[in-house]
Each structure stands twice: as C-alpha cells, then as structure tokens.
Amino acid sequence: MQLIKNIFKFPRIIYFFIPIIIIVLLLSFLPINAVEISSIEFIGEANLAKSLTLQKTEIGGLSGITYNAKNNLYYAISDDRGQKANARFYTLKIDLSKGFLQNGKVIPVSVTTLLNENGQTFRSGETDTEGIALTNKATVFISSEGDAAKLINPFIKEFSLSSGREIATLPIPNKFLPNKSGNQGIRNNLAFESLTITPDKKHLFTATENALIQDGIAAKANIGTPCRILQYNLLNNQPEKEFLYQTESVSPFLNVTGKFASGLPDLLALDNQGHFLSLERSFTGLGFAISLFQVSLEGSDDIHQINSLLAVDSKNIKPVQKKLLLDLRTLDVLLDNIEGLTLGPKLPDGQQSLILISDNNFNFLQRTQILAFKIKIETPLIRLLRRLLPNLNP
Known part of the structure; x- marks a missing residue:
C-alpha cells in the first residue's frame, strides 16, 4: 500500500x-533586452523666448535633439542653412528634477560651430542639418538633407563634441542621391531629418522624411508616403539594410491656405532589437498634427537591393510594424512644429523621461517649444511576469 x-x-x-x-x-x-512602451504621460512644456540669442547667435531651427546622460546635457541641432549663422548645434540644460517641465527650466548653455574636415566652416547653403545622435566617443553624428534642387547631396557626418570638427563621413547609397534628370533620390527638404543610434552603439539609423522620387509620391492631404529607414553598421561605418516605413494619411482641417506638409522627422532607438519611437508631423492648414508611434523591424523586409519601389510590386513588401502611442492633438497644448525627440534622464519616481522639441523656422509666429513626457518601458520578461502574476508591480 x-x-x-x-x-x-x-x-x-x-x-x-x-x-x-x-x-x-x-x-x-x-529577447530579454527588447522593450515596449506600455504608457506615456505628458508632464509639461517650456518655450524659449522669441529671438533669444546666445554667443551673438539667434537660437532657432531646432530640428533634432540628443541627450548626454553623463553630464545631464542636451545637444540640439539647428537646420539654419547658414543664413543666420554658421552650421551649429546648441547645448541645453533641461531641468526635470521635480518630475515635470515648466517655463524657465530650459537653459541654453553654449553654441558649437560645425567645421568641415579642413577645419573650416561650411558655406552658406551647403548644409541643411536636421538630425543629431550622440556616440560613446565624445562625438555626435549629424545628418544633412542637402539640397536636391541644387544637386547638393545629403550627408551623415561625425563631429567632435568639443571642437565641432568633422571626423568621419558615412557613405550614402546612390539611390538616395539626386541626379540631373530629377528621376531619383531625395526630394528637396524631405530627406534625412531623423538620426538615432542603438544603446549598444553598434548601429545608426536614419530615414527619409518622404518617399524617394523613384519610390512613390510625397505625402499629400489624406495620402501617406513610403519612406525608407536606412541602417548603418558603426563597426565598419557601412550601410547594410533598408526598410519600408509608411506614414499615416492625415486629413487637413480648415486648410484655407492650401498648404500641407507631412512626413517622418525623427526616429529614436529604444533597444538593440529593432524597436523605435517614431515621430510623424503634419502641417494641416490650421496648426500641426503630431503623433508618436512604436515601431518594430521584426518581420519587415530588407529592401536595400530594391532601387525603386515603383519598379516592383510593393504590395509584397512587408513594411515595419507600427502602433500608435499618442496623438498629441489630444493634449491641452497648442502644438508647434515638433521635429526632434530623445530620451532624457530617469525622473524622481524612477520612470523614463522623453523630450520633444520644435523647429520654429526662425518665424516670429512660431515658438521653440519643448515638451516633456513620462514613459513606462517594459521588457518581455516583465510583461511575461505581469501576465503570470497580475499583482506584480515592478
């Protein structure tokens, strides 16, 4: 028994x-290090004074921003094409110590002029610097849209943080370069606005703001556009993959002027497994439509060998996956021309901060606006444990 x-x-x-x-x-x-944003909360805004100057340079055109956690400073790139001053980036302090942002808590610290490989300033009209991303080598990568109308190629260059001098240039695949026939390459002012580097510093990503000429139409009212995400391997500084990113269609509202613009102005790498935040921005005739998406490269097709999406059946191409996180029009905030985003420091409650910044186009009717958010980031492990243990609150 x-x-x-x-x-x-x-x-x-x-x-x-x-x-x-x-x-x-x-x-x-x-993938334990892969992350997902489970919530996002608005925690305040600040606006820089109009026509604010620093080191005899007007502050404006802030199109990209990146955060240096070592010294709690931000670097913001200006897209001034040399009309107000030489190509440059600004160093900013943003005080989130109380867990929120308010006016007076964004302080410009310094201006760094960009120098080419010969140690000279860039000529007026030679650059349209839009994206900026910090490395772990006291340098930043900066992207320029170039000028397709003048056959000035876009670029992605590495610059010293301290001197502003050019250190390296990444090769740009030929399909992105404008030609005399006007039948290929970037569209003017719709090129490499975005720039981001993965946390492990092994890969850099940029994206076209709108479709290449040979890939499809530019964004229009109620019509999105097929952008390309371009991936670089920073171990050899070579481009290696490309992915299709389709922007959302946006309906204009009271568009009495008939002007409309929409596209992908920035990306932010969240991990090393191909997960990003993307920022889509549209001018709708009456104000701006700004949306944040969570993006995943998982399952998407590498299209770097396809020179023209119009020459193939693009319906068979798997684009990147997107999930809307926040339509900023739902906030009680008058939005300006938001073009840049970066993760900031951890907030007093331990949650991750996110900073967005606007390009005022050096227009007196616009503002340099900084928006702050609190985001909750979860790894697959935490999500699994939460499902198994519903009362878990890590």
Whole structure:
C-alpha cells in the first residue's frame, strides 16, 4: 500500500516543476533586452523666448535633439542653412528634477560651430542639418538633407563634441542621391531629418522624411508616403539594410491656405532589437498634427537591393510594424512644429523621461517649444511576469 502511495506522490513533484520548466523555456526564446512602451504621460512644456540669442547667435531651427546622460546635457541641432549663422548645434540644460517641465527650466548653455574636415566652416547653403545622435566617443553624428534642387547631396557626418570638427563621413547609397534628370533620390527638404543610434552603439539609423522620387509620391492631404529607414553598421561605418516605413494619411482641417506638409522627422532607438519611437508631423492648414508611434523591424523586409519601389510590386513588401502611442492633438497644448525627440534622464519616481522639441523656422509666429513626457518601458520578461502574476508591480 505504501508503495502505491509513493508512486502517486512522484507525479505531484513533476506538476510542481512543470510551470517552472515552461517559464524557463519561454525566457530562453525571449529577447530579454527588447522593450515596449506600455504608457506615456505628458508632464509639461517650456518655450524659449522669441529671438533669444546666445554667443551673438539667434537660437532657432531646432530640428533634432540628443541627450548626454553623463553630464545631464542636451545637444540640439539647428537646420539654419547658414543664413543666420554658421552650421551649429546648441547645448541645453533641461531641468526635470521635480518630475515635470515648466517655463524657465530650459537653459541654453553654449553654441558649437560645425567645421568641415579642413577645419573650416561650411558655406552658406551647403548644409541643411536636421538630425543629431550622440556616440560613446565624445562625438555626435549629424545628418544633412542637402539640397536636391541644387544637386547638393545629403550627408551623415561625425563631429567632435568639443571642437565641432568633422571626423568621419558615412557613405550614402546612390539611390538616395539626386541626379540631373530629377528621376531619383531625395526630394528637396524631405530627406534625412531623423538620426538615432542603438544603446549598444553598434548601429545608426536614419530615414527619409518622404518617399524617394523613384519610390512613390510625397505625402499629400489624406495620402501617406513610403519612406525608407536606412541602417548603418558603426563597426565598419557601412550601410547594410533598408526598410519600408509608411506614414499615416492625415486629413487637413480648415486648410484655407492650401498648404500641407507631412512626413517622418525623427526616429529614436529604444533597444538593440529593432524597436523605435517614431515621430510623424503634419502641417494641416490650421496648426500641426503630431503623433508618436512604436515601431518594430521584426518581420519587415530588407529592401536595400530594391532601387525603386515603383519598379516592383510593393504590395509584397512587408513594411515595419507600427502602433500608435499618442496623438498629441489630444493634449491641452497648442502644438508647434515638433521635429526632434530623445530620451532624457530617469525622473524622481524612477520612470523614463522623453523630450520633444520644435523647429520654429526662425518665424516670429512660431515658438521653440519643448515638451516633456513620462514613459513606462517594459521588457518581455516583465510583461511575461505581469501576465503570470497580475499583482506584480515592478
């Protein structure tokens, strides 16, 4: 009789270990460092004074921003084409120590003029600098849209943080370069606005703000546009992959002027597994439509060998996955021309901050606007544990 009892005790031990074995197996297949944003909360705005100057340079045109956690400073690139001053980026302090942002808490610190490889300033009209991303080598990568109308190529260059001098240039695939025939390459002022580097500093990403000429139409009212995300390997500074990013269609509102513009002005790498925040911005005739999306490259097709999307059946191409996180029009905020975003420091409650910044176009009717958010980031491990243990609150 005791033997029979012992036989029936053995399976109970197995039942105890089965859930543990299942969890271990699941975790072994999960990309532990991959992240997902589970919530986003607006925590304030600040606006720089109009016509504010620093070092005899007007502050404006801030199209991209990146954060240096080591010294709690931000670097913001100006898209001034040399009309107000030489190509440059600004160093800013943004005070989030109280867990929110308010006017007076964004302080410009310095101006760094960009110098070419010969140590000279760039000529007026030679650059249209839009994106900026910090490395771990006391340098920043900066992207320029160039000028397609004048056949000035876009570029992605690395500059010293301290001197502003050019250190390296990344090669741009030919399909992105404008030609005399006007049948290929970037569209004017719709090129490399975005720039981001993965946390492990191994890959850099940029994207066209709108479609290449040979890929499709530019964004119009109620019509999106097929952008290309371009991936670089920073171990050899070579381009290696491209992905299709389709922007959302946006309806204009009271567009009495008939002017409309829409596109992808910035990307932000969240991890090393191909997850991003994307910023889509549209001028709708009456104000701006700004949206934040979570983006994943998982399952999307590499299109770097396709020179023209119009020359293939693009319906068979799997674009990147997108999920709307926030339509900023739902906030009680008068939005300006938001073009840049970056992660900031951890807030007092331990949550991650996010900063957005606007390009005022050096227009007196516009503002240099900084918006702050609190985002909750979860790894697959935390999401799995939350499902298994609903009361878990890490």
